[in-house]
Amino acid sequence: MSKLSLDRILQSQGxxxxxxxxxxxxDGEVAIGGVVQTSYKASIDTDGLVLTVFDEEWVYREHVxxxxxxxxxxxxxxxxxxxxxxxxLLPEQFTWREVQPVGRLDHDTTGMLLMSxxxxxIHAQSSPKRHxxxxxxxxxxxxxxxxxxxxxxAGVKLHDEPAPLAALTCIERGPHQLEIVLEQGKYHxxxxxxxxxxxxxxxxxxxxxxxxxLDSLGIAEGEWCYLTAAQLALLAxxxxxxxxxxxx
Ligand code: URA
Numbered sequence: 001m002s003k004l005s006l007d008r009i010l011q012s013q014g015x016x017x018x019x020x021x022x023x024x025x026x027d028g029e030v031a032i033g034g035v036v037q038t039s040y041k042a043s044i045d046t047d048g049l050v051l052t053v054f055d056e057e058w059v060y061r062e063h064v065x066x067x068x069x070x071x072x073x074x075x076x077x078x079x080x081x082x083x084x085x086x087x088x089l090l091p092e093q094f095t096w097r098e099v100q101p102v103g104r105l106d107h108d109t110t111g112m113l114l115m116s117x118x119x120x121x122i123h124a125q126s127s128p129k130r131h132x133x134x135x136x137x138x139x140x141x142x143x144x145x146x147x148x149x150x151x152x153x154a155g156v157k158l159h160d161e162p163a164p165l166a167a168l169t170c171i172e173r174g175p176h177q178l179e180i181v182l183e184q185g186k187y188h189x190x191x192x193x194x195x196x197x198x199x200x201x202x203x204x205x206x207x208x209x210x211x212x213x214l215d216s217l218g219i220a221e222g223e224w225c226y227l228t229a230a231q232l233a234l235l236a237x238x239x240x241x242x243x244x245x246x247x248x
Pocket of ligand 1: 104105106107109187188189190191192204
């Protein structure tokens with residue numbers, strides 16, 4: 001059992017500053033189990049807690065682990081400059097609780113983006129030591145040739161990289177379509193590898209991370225979902241998955 005005061009709980013869930021969270025309770029906007037709460041000092045068990053705030057239900061989560069189906073023309077950076085940031089696609093509470101992308105996708109890349117407010121999870125998932133494979137669907141300007149596939153599999157030299165980088169697998173999916181699986185997450189890696197191998201990437205989509213596919217999540221572009229413990233376990237063996245709860 002883990003008990004916290006109601007104002008701390010509200011703040012931890014991203015409802016705003018402690019002062020604002022206290023005011024929410026004072027204004028009668030917070031209920032638990034159908035009972036409007038009158039004291040922000042009340043000590044509440046967070047296990048299985050469901051809050052109602054402004055008539056909307058919120059399952060208490062110590063941390064959030066989500067997948068976003070990123071559309072084009074959104075930036076992953078904290079301070080986006082040319083396009084809106086991906087956080088604008090999520091509830092405001094997630095900005096307050098400092099949810100951030102796990103790694104980055106370019107502004108014009110679509111597909112699966114993991115996001116969380118769990119620092120160790122973000123670190124572990126992004127660590128090159130984890131060798132988490134990421135699966136990309138790339139559209140190429142020039143037709144895909146056997147030499148392109150073999151060059152990507154053999155490894156290509158990128159500027160600023162000491163050793164050549166190779167795709168784990170590379171499969172021709174159509175005359176201008178390649179499925180590329182990478183273990184690393186270097187800056188513009190797919191686009192730079194394709195350029196180094198003599199082609200040009202005109203569109204890029206991340207379809208899976210580890211064993212978790214975007215299709216299996218059933219979320220349309222711009223939509224997001226909480227990841228269950230079972231889905232987190234698919235990302236990479238040994239990831240911390242105990243905090244995840246089913247989407248509600
Ligand atoms: N490689 C790229 O070139 N861009 C991405 O967004 C992801 C991988």
